[in-house]
Amino acid sequence: MTNTTKPVAIREFPVEEFPETHYLNATKGLKSWMLTLDHKRIGLMYLASVIFFFFVGGLLALALRLELWEPAQNFMDAETYNRVFTLHGAVMIFLFIIPSIPAALGNIFLPVMLGAKDVAFPRLNLASFYIYLGGAMFTLYSMAHGGIDTGWTFYTPYSTNSGSAVISMTFGVFIMGFSSILTGVNFITTVHKMRAPGQTWGKLPLFVWSLYATGVIQVLATPVLAITLLLLIMERTLGIGIFDPALGGDPVLFQHFFWFYSHPAVYIMIVPGFGIISELISTFSRKVIFGYWAVALSSLAIAFIGFLVWGHHMFTSGQSELSTVVFSFLTFFVGLPTGIKIMNWVATMYRGSIWLATPMLYAIEFLFLFTIGGLTGIMLGALSVDIHLHDTYYVVAHFHYVMMGGTVFAFLGGLHYWWPKFTGKMYNETLAKIASVILFIGFNMTFLPQFVMGSQGMPRRYFGYLEQFQTLHQYSTVGSWILGVGFLLVAYYLIVSLVKGAKAPSNPWGGRSLEWMTSSPMPAHNFEHVPVVIHGPYDHHQPIAEFRMGIDAPHHDTTHA
């Protein structure tokens, strides 16, 4: 079965169900967690952190929506409002979305899906986590010291003049950038060097492909954010005059620098979500993915084109007219690979055997919401229309359809899909489905009205607004409460599941990729053997036994059998 010259025997390794020892209890005590090099434990710590920050960012969002119930001041003043929306953006983007899928779920599953024992650099992985926490501390520090009111985009010269805690916030983001870079380096190396025997590039799970593409963007884009923020900090402390017009600098240059990172960064946020959706659609349709290479390579195509379109955030900024035209033209080409993905996912469902379990429900909701997010992106790419819609609620709605309807729904789908695997517990399926529907309704109720408001001319980042927008704002606010209830419900049944959920079998959904071929929860080193890959990760037509192959080497590492 193998083409190496050494004679290696492979055989099936049946999965041990409901193991007594696993990575969660292999070693005990706080120290064994704080200093762990196990990618799964590091992933879990990331997961806990991002969920915490999602909760913080969500509360800030609820406060914003409540303030917008009335056109004039309601319960906070303009200064506070500006700080709250800035924090909402910064916390959600830098502390939640960017690490959410790659650093949390990716960390737990990338090595398992590759059949590796760990990522390539486990110590670096732990360091990334602490760097992330360190950056988060600076962010919290700036919250405690008056906050920051520049918006998460830190545009100069407002950010060089503002009296708020700009330095501590940008320094926090600067630090978190390194965490993101190191995670990217780690993942790319892992994918290149740590694949199990037989796992060719054509047999990589699409989630791995998406993490690979994400890693490429992280490595190439994040350093530019780092240098931009460093220059901004220097601008504030020393007045180096590169971005501040009062000192001879140019604010449009800052915008170019900022968006050179921050546009690719939205692909850091969404591309891992694409990977999850590919896994969900195939598993729950019990069908081989339609157009494997198209889906895999379109992630890389998006990563590549994503670097060439940053100027579409600046159509009204006074950048050169030639750049405006070129950026608009290129922007549309991000739409193609994205559209191809959506069509491939729908085609995968055709003649499948579809099981509408909670993760699949999220995948279908994702397809609907993300399609809206994508199509409204086409709207914003069109030059004349963007002139009207730029910096209005239309952009806010578009962004949330992509980032929340897209990434967060994919994240929830992935969380429910892999929950039994990494916790070893099942959750209440009925409650989960109800929560999913509540979130879907709440989401649309919150953000659909914002498209309308935006087209009507309601500018973003407005503390007060004209009375004509009040009805739509109120719909949106009520929607945000529904979202809040939905998330509380999710938190409730997941906690119940942790405390007294039924024990999870090793493969509750009938998946074919490697993570389902080991126990739930996984053993400390993921597999008790060296896995061998024969079939593609979506070959549902092949017998399941052939997915559980491993190198037959009885003397191998007997210490944790």
Add this chain to the structure above:
Amino acid sequence: MERLKDYFLPESASTFASDTDGLFMFINISGGLLLLGITIALIWFSWKYKRRREDEVTPVIRHSTILEVTWTVIPLVLILFVFAWGFRGWATMRNAPADAYEVYVTGLSFGWQFTYPNGVISGTELVVPAGRPVRLIMQSRDVIHSFFVPDFRIKQDLMPNRYTTAWFEAPEPGEHVIFCTEFCGSGHSAMLGKVKVVPVAEFETWLTAEKAKTEGDLPLAELGRNVFNQQGCMACHSVDGSAGIGPTFKGLAGSQRSFTDGSSATADDNYLRESILRSNAKVVAGFAPAMPSYQGVLSDRQVDALIAFIKEQQ
């Protein structure tokens, strides 16, 4: 369809609004159809191919060249079409007719100022003749602002270190709101203005009357009122006692002021002068240091006039 358009979009009051609206609706409709198709497929597949038995086997369909080419080429054609349409509309917006009437626009935290060729300055209100192209030459006095008139479908950022331009032609008389759409601080959402489109004859009369207001022989307090209006002070300072982004002018002169640094002072002439020219030297408690400096912007006589005007607000 018209009703849908009227619901989504504000009044269309400039010559290029209808082109933008056409593209907006085209993308909405073609995108809507696509979304409908995908949604129907999702629901139909979920129902039709629902798993009924645990041992169901699915066909192996790895790809289909025809399908894949189709759903690459059709969107490609559509996006090229949308790009071309958007580009055409935008090119019109970027190229002002040579005979356009020129107005200088200054954005400042948190107001608008419009300067006319004959020297007239109008605060907050941009008065323009109907049926004549108007070209705006814009800059900011402090941070980045953005000039947005939804009814005209135009938007342009104002930079502190260079001019940016925009133009429009409003065929009919009417009033249209101006928003600032680039976040500029605590008064961002209060940085509203108004475009007043009036018939040509009325515009000429207005311009002449405004010119008379800036003549040197006006009484100080009256000149002060004009400065107050022209400089857009009312965006932040009321004269009726209500709190704004800055303290009200009502009862200001002669009152006792306490500042954010804990000190206090009486609002005499020197205090008022300092507050206008070095605005953040003393910041009244409860307010943010948000006011731009007027050093070099106002002449001595204008400062005197403004102080006289403030003293009148008792």
Add this chain to the structure above:
Amino acid sequence: MSHTDSMSANAHVQHHFVDSEQQFDSAKLGMWLFLVTEVLFFGGLFVAYIVYRAWNPELFTLAATQLDTVMGGINTLVLIGSSLTMALAIRYAQLNDAKKSFWMLGATIAAALVFMVIKYFEYTHKFHLGIFPGEAYTFTGIDHPKAHIFFSIYYMMTGLHGIHVLIGIGLIGWLMVKTKRGAFSAEYYTPVEITGLYWHLVDLIWIFLFPLLYLID
């Protein structure tokens, strides 16, 4: 972390790698990727340099006269020399000659220190003239309103590079300690190799900085 064969030559292979070769390849790839991020990090400054030079070409020729070409030139030679000693340190590690490897690492650090000392004299001379970064700039010898921006870029670029040299000194010092303890051999010299890659990049960045800042004509 259980190695039944922990006494063998494979003691340095971490538990999650199959063999020494996989570990070496991974470390090298990881370092290359990290170097890519370093290039992009400095790339931002190079872009700022290009933009401001395109806008103010006369400023850059004018301001460059204030930089000491001789000192810069010596520093360039010193760094190129240090790259050579670094490469030799790797070579000797591969040849199991820990002693020579140790001395070559020492020579690299010495060169790096010479570089920093020369840099120190350059900086203090400029501070003396009032050429500070940013708003503290008081020098009047250059008749250009944006002269301070040139020096802001100069200080940012050389300063960031200097920090990288300092980090390099730390890393090489750590390698010397490990070499002294006999941690490296022909089978395992990965840290020496990848630190070498880092050091060559630091050298390379200076080779770009020197002509771009000092040699404008």
